[in-house]
Amino acid sequence: MRKKLFFFSLLTIVLSCKEQILKQGSKQITFTKIISEEIYNDSISIRAIVLDSNQLWFSGNNGKYGAIDLVTQKKFRGRINKDSLHPEFRSIAKTKDAIFILSVANPALLYKISNDRKVVKLVYQEENEKVFYDSMQFLDTNFGVAMGDPVSNCLNIIITNDGGNTWQKIPCDKLPKVEEGEAAFAASNTNVMLRNNKIIIVSGGKKSRCFVSEDKGNTWQVYNTPIVQGKTMTGIFTADFYDENIGFIAGGDYEKQEDNSNNKAITKDGGKTWQLVGQSQGFGYASCIQFVPNSKGKSLICVGGTGVHYSNDSGNTWKKMLEDKDLYTIRFQNDSIAYAGGKNKIVKLTIEY
Template identity: 30%
Template sequence: MRAVVLVLGLLVALAVPASASGHLPKWDVTPTGVTAQFRGLSAVSARVAWVSGTQGTVLRTVDGGRTWKSVGPPDTGTLEFRDVEAFDTDHAVILSIGPGTDSRVYRTDDAGAHWRQTFQNTDAAAFYDCLAFFDPWRGLAMSDPVDGRFRMQATFDGGRSWRQVPDSGFPAALPGEAGFAASGQCVTTSGPFDAWLATGGGATARVLHSGDGGRHWSASDTPLPSSPSAGVFALAFRTPWQGVAIGGDFANPTAPGPAVALSNDRGRTWRTPGRYPAGYRSGLAWRGGTVLAVGPGGSDLSPDGGRHWTSFDTGSFDTVDCTPLGSCWASGAKGRVARLG
């Protein structure tokens, strides 16, 4: 019985934010000692997190952010590592963005002491934006459309090797449609087979969904604005059915248009809640039943799955990530990394 009570207490603590007791949570900024912009973030635990960003910078903490160690691959100072997916303290995969050969994937199995390049794009028309994993073995890396369809690489061995998903499984891309490499969250997964990718730039901001591990995809429109600088920037699904999309216009970050859309049917349909964060947001994460959103204009939380939102911080962040046990981290420009207090 004691174990049941403890588990129920943990679930309640994760599902209800601190605001339920009259206090909003706060970000405790940790000193990284660098000025890189960290759009890549992977939370492993309350003590362990990885961040990646400009100038080939990859940092790791194992003491809750009190100290950070530079663990990036050598001779990569010209690359931008916009996404990192860490499996534990020692194993991680990072993605660099850019046209042609600048889009690469590296993997480490010894906490960054050594890295192996496992993928390098050779198509000048491709531009890889982000990656996500179903589990420690299966993952996807997304590129902007090539020849009218999104391009996807898949791994079945934890990022040690990659192979292209057939383009025939994707619907035609809209003119100008692409992904945004703003937070490492333009691709997300939930459960063993469901994946989603976020788009903008076309006539409508869309979400593409795959229910078979990334082989076949269907597209749905969202109510978020779309333009060359606007669309869906991040996706987060609590379960394969319940998801949130967030974005806006990074060129007009205070525009009042809807920045959030909700889905309860695996991303087939999307609706705008009655209340949503004011302005552009680029990162999303679930903490139990609470949703956290971050962007250059501040941080917000929704205790009811995205229906109502409260601002709790005005500092700038690009991305946010939470562990299954509720430890949350955020990162952004000028070496800024924080842990949720």
């Protein structure tokens, strides 16, 4: 009788655990495998991609940009030349009406491309020996933000309120002052994030901080982070926010790409406070971090100099999923499919749970 009672109790516990796992959703447990399939190849460095319905748009160096139809696999290639200049485009963003690509270095060139690809229009140009734009995002049809390295004593930030047709620079007297040697890295178009009316910007270099505006850039607060800093090539290289509160920053020392200490941190209060996680484990130098959709802010993927890594516990522990060190930026189509751009290629990543 005791054996029967023990067996019945054990079965009840097992069934209860199974039911709890099902309630949590199996896609929050763990990845078992990531399958990588190359879908685009060219002589190009791709650090900016954006998904628009069933299309993937990308931009890169040598003035190159393009689109891939993810259903038919039909590819479009475009190239922009301005005089003898072949711009390097490391920022890309979209609205329902157009795609925008923004170049680094002097002169900064921001182009608006119609959805049908027939109209390519220069909508903003900035000339300054220090100009270097790092990232751009749109919140909706009208409001967009681009940010770059300081040209004076503040981060270089421009905004649009008319869908990208015109752009205005936020003057330095309305922005926080930067520290000496503080800038940003155009690693994966993930330095600026928009969540409702909130703008979140991260910096790197000799100072790694988080700049937050709750009112679309009118006022700002600045918060320190524990990410490694102090040298030109250290700091936050990438960030993502699951919602207005849960965010993750990553980076490291570009010159010591295997170093995986002090290079990952999480916030749960919108960027005000940050806690280091995953110390001395997982990835080293990080080029791009992204939350997995529908994971309640628990699951993340990172691409960078030590391969593709995955965490299902808010960044506390990590598992290497792919050895590929030539991926620079990644975006999710859904919780099972992501696309990543990098050195001479774009790959489709199919996630098995």
